[in-house]
Amino acid sequence: MRRLALALMLPAIAKAGEMNFPPAQSAIAHEITNLHTLLMWVILVIFLLVFGVMFYAILKHRKSLGHAAKPFHENTTVEILWTVIPALILIAMAWPAARVVIAQKDTRDSEITIKATGYQWFWGYKYLDHGVDFKSRLTTNRNQIEEYKGKGSPKGEHYLLEVDEPLVVPVGKKIRILTTSNDVIHSWAMPAFGVKQDAIPGFIRDTWFKAENTGTFRGQCSELCGKDHGFMPVVVKVVTDKEFQDWVGKKQAEAKAASDDPNKKWTKDELIARGRSVYEGNCFACHKADGKGSGPYPSLVGSKIVLGPIADHLGMVLKGKNAMPAWSALSDTEIAAVVTYERNSFGNTVGDALFPADVKAARK
Amino acid sequence: MTTANDALHAPSHDHAHEEHHVSFVQRWFYATNHKDIGTLYLWFAFSMFITGGIMALCIRAELFQPGLQFWQPDFFNQLTTLHGVIMVFGAIMPAFTGLANWMLPLMIGAPDMAFARMNNWSFWLLPPAAALLMISFFVPGGAAAGGWTLYPPLSIQAGMGMDLAIFAIHLLGLSSIMGSINIVTTVLNIRAPGMTMLKMPLFGWTMLITAYLLIAVAPVLAGAVTMLLTDRHFDTHFFKAVGGGDPVLFQHIFWFFGHPEVYIMALPAFGIVSQIIPTFARKPLFGYVSMVYATCSIAILSFMVWGHHMFAVGMPASTQLFFMFLTMLIAVPTGVKVFNWIATMWQGSMTFETPMLFSIGFVCLFTVGGFSGLILAIAPVDTQMQDTYYVVAHFHYVLVAGALFSLFGATYYWLPKWTGYMYHEGRGQFHFWWSMIWFNVTFFPMHFLGLAGMPRRIPDYNMQFTDFNAMATVGAFCFGLGQIFFLFNVIHTIRGGVGKAPASPWEGANTLEWEVASPAPHHTWETPPSLEIVEKGLKAQGLLGDHHE
Numbered sequence: 061m062r063r064l065a066l067a068l069m070l071p072a073i074a075k076a077g078e079m080n081f082p083p084a085q086s087a088i089a090h091e092i093t094n095l096h097t098l099l100m101w102v103i104l105v106i107f108l109l110v111f112g113v114m115f116y117a118i119l120k121h122r123k124s125l126g127h128a129a130k131p132f133h134e135n136t137t138v139e140i141l142w143t144v145i146p147a148l149i150l151i152a153m154a155w156p157a158a159r160v161v162i163a164q165k166d167t168r169d170s171e172i173t174i175k176a177t178g179y180q181w182f183w184g185y186k187y188l189d190h191g192v193d194f195k196s197r198l199t200t201n202r203n204q205i206e207e208y209k210g211k212g213s214p215k216g217e218h219y220l221l222e223v224d225e226p227l228v229v230p231v232g233k234k235i236r237i238l239t240t241s242n243d244v245i246h247s248w249a250m251p252a253f254g255v256k257q258d259a260i261p262g263f264i265r266d267t268w269f270k271a272e273n274t275g276t277f278r279g280q281c282s283e284l285c286g287k288d289h290g291f292m293p294v295v296v297k298v299v300t301d302k303e304f305q306d307w308v309g310k311k312q313a314e315a316k317a318a319s320d321d322p323n324k325k326w327t328k329d330e331l332i333a334r335g336r337s338v339y340e341g342n343c344f345a346c347h348k349a350d351g352k353g354s355g356p357y358p359s360l361v362g363s364k365i366v367l368g369p370i371a372d373h374l375g376m377v378l379k380g381k382n383a384m385p386a387w388s389a390l391s392d393t394e395i396a397a398v399v400t401y402e403r404n405s406f407g408n409t410v411g412d413a414l415f416p417a418d419v420k421a422a423r424k
Numbered sequence: 425m426t427t428a429n430d431a432l433h434a435p436s437h438d439h440a441h442e443e444h445h446v447s448f449v450q451r452w453f454y455a456t457n458h459k460d461i462g463t464l465y466l467w468f469a470f471s472m473f474i475t476g477g478i479m480a481l482c483i484r485a486e487l488f489q490p491g492l493q494f495w496q497p498d499f500f501n502q503l504t505t506l507h508g509v510i511m512v513f514g515a516i517m518p519a520f521t522g523l524a525n526w527m528l529p530l531m532i533g534a535p536d537m538a539f540a541r542m543n544n545w546s547f548w549l550l551p552p553a554a555a556l557l558m559i560s561f562f563v564p565g566g567a568a569a570g571g572w573t574l575y576p577p578l579s580i581q582a583g584m585g586m587d588l589a590i591f592a593i594h595l596l597g598l599s600s601i602m603g604s605i606n607i608v609t610t611v612l613n614i615r616a617p618g619m620t621m622l623k624m625p626l627f628g629w630t631m632l633i634t635a636y637l638l639i640a641v642a643p644v645l646a647g648a649v650t651m652l653l654t655d656r657h658f659d660t661h662f663f664k665a666v667g668g669g670d671p672v673l674f675q676h677i678f679w680f681f682g683h684p685e686v687y688i689m690a691l692p693a694f695g696i697v698s699q700i701i702p703t704f705a706r707k708p709l710f711g712y713v714s715m716v717y718a719t720c721s722i723a724i725l726s727f728m729v730w731g732h733h734m735f736a737v738g739m740p741a742s743t744q745l746f747f748m749f750l751t752m753l754i755a756v757p758t759g760v761k762v763f764n765w766i767a768t769m770w771q772g773s774m775t776f777e778t779p780m781l782f783s784i785g786f787v788c789l790f791t792v793g794g795f796s797g798l799i800l801a802i803a804p805v806d807t808q809m810q811d812t813y814y815v816v817a818h819f820h821y822v823l824v825a826g827a828l829f830s831l832f833g834a835t836y837y838w839l840p841k842w843t844g845y846m847y848h849e850g851r852g853q854f855h856f857w858w859s860m861i862w863f864n865v866t867f868f869p870m871h872f873l874g875l876a877g878m879p880r881r882i883p884d885y886n887m888q889f890t891d892f893n894a895m896a897t898v899g900a901f902c903f904g905l906g907q908i909f910f911l912f913n914v915i916h917t918i919r920g921g922v923g924k925a926p927a928s929p930w931e932g933a934n935t936l937e938w939e940v941a942s943p944a945p946h947h948t949w950e951t952p953p954s955l956e957i958v959e960k961g962l963k964a965q966g967l968l969g970d971h972h973e
Binding site: 079080081082088091092095096099100103106107110111113114117118121122123124127128129130131132133134135138139142143146147150153154157158160161162164165204205206207208210212215217218219220221239243244245247249251254255256257258260261262263265266267279280281282283284285286287288289290291354355356382383385 | 490491492493494496497498499501564565566569570571575576577578581582583665666669670671672705706707708709710711712713714736737738740741744745748749752753755756759760762763766767768769770771772773774775784787788791795798799802803804805807808810811812872875876877879881882883884885886887966
């Protein structure tokens, strides 16, 4: 009821910032905003003129006022005028728009290139010039989202627009974003920078931005990409050049420390422990914490694939099937770990283990 | 009625009441009469409208506030997908075909549609298609959930609900093509003597051009979904990048169908409004010939602008500019149409019965949809709007306030002809104002949601979007409720309404359908209308004498 009352008195409470584009943070975004404002003025003038005439007729040329119809039905002059004048207005509008299109498409001379890969359902970023590589996932707790029984926990300010690792870029540098995808089409969108670029499997597209201010900016995947389409935000943290260098240094050191040594000899128990975190990071959303799945997502408990030959299980993870995406983007160790974990958890007791070398061999 | 009586009535057009000789099953299931088939189409379309509408309300209920209250995200996507497919292919398109079936022969003085038995076929393909779509909710994996655009690779991942949807689209496409062939043949071949192409009611022109559009693009869609089907099951890799296919190819093919499809749902509406406004302004339609040319130019341009749905896929600047300029150009003929309608009202003697209210509502709101379309045509601005609620607002202004309002207007306009009774004017007007207000409450805030960046097709959103979403949901439920009232109005009219309708209940109506009795007898124009009757009507429509051809 409160929501209903709120909805009806809405115009008074809506904040101005929610009725237009988010504040522009790049030259292109400024140009787009100005273009939109110009268009709105043109439209407003046309609207008032045309509807002024129509409502004058509606008010004055009524039968109830005794107005008699004048049966004219052709006038070549006005018909030519109202074809030519709109065409001229359109040309006047097309000119500035074309300039912005050309600027927006010019990705040359970028200073930093970052590849953004869409996954179901998170983003992977790779700094091609710095060797930094990470995944960026939604951090909003599922309890806040799922309210089916009316008991969701309170939502924060950045509900659904918060991630564990944002994209970090320096202010004032031309950043080129290459987009591609691992599974279906996603779209990398950042309204504050005037950027929206589809990420298409098998293809690489590019776009660019140059942020004018430091701060954190938020967008969302903008192409329907399956069940968690609403849950893959894009978050960009713009920092000073110095902070960016520090951050890159830290990430590079972290990556070195955290990488699974390819020569390490794993035991089954180590794989299961590592597999649990891989599972929680990747498989959890569909198959759930208890492995029982939900809706169209099958249960792993007693599943034919999980209990069957280990090669088939591995094949399913690598290649996917129907709603199950291919997980080939995970490392050999991660895949080995998660397969071993699934075969020995949730009540499954197959007892065997998969090793990174097996995954490496299977990829060929 | 006996044969003797029939013989007595022979000179008139009134060969009514043949239905007394046939059983219910024969009349409705084996229907070959254009009026019966028209009625079947209209009821089918209405039931699909309610079905799709209930899905829309399920969507709006979920979006009333942030968080997931009712549906799992996957089911939410099924709802949005099927809502789109059902409204486009099940409600709007069959409703226009139904109107064409009912009214075209009457308006151009033909005894029936050209291919009466094919007409029966084209209708009876629809219910199985609808059944397939509904069944798909109950198969493993649920209904198609990739959006009405069915973009691969997402649609390749889906379960068998997608196969059912593809087969349903095949059937619906087949039905549309047959319906279109019938309309083209009827309009081109069996017009009354003296009614040349440029003297035909504008509704005839818009249905003719729509039919051509459908014949051109329905096979394109059928091809695209068949390629999707073989990609899904026979590893053909048309659209699968892993096998060398191109996911964007599907989008090009889909929108080569999809953009003309938008006009397939808009042109007939232009035709209806061009019949109604002159009637209630008591003036001939202004600029008949430029209306015909504008309709043709819109149809031709509609084939060249599909790329504006794909400004975010990463096409080169030159291609973006090409599609942007051509898309903007459509504003010219569309503007001409709006100016013509307003010039028709200018210096008229207007009254505001329900059909006229819906037509004026159409002109106002369709223009708003046209303006937002112009904004979306500007490629850089589209970067901000693509796949946001701004687009949802835009196409609902065009399709609900456009196509649907024109259908309501047409229903009230021709109800007396269909039923023989007058509808209750006050209730009709209430239905209009109720729909008008709640339509705007529902869809206007979506412009703001889109500007602020809320993506479409998401089941949940950030708190900043809450107020406008709540407002839209309240609007949607009220709008939906109003359509039950519409059903009540129609049933009330069928059962006698506020009294018997004369042959021509509207003072300013001059087209041929008003020359036959109300309700229109089962068989009309078995002998074509005389030149005298035809010319009387043409003269009143300003299509004789000083009319330039």
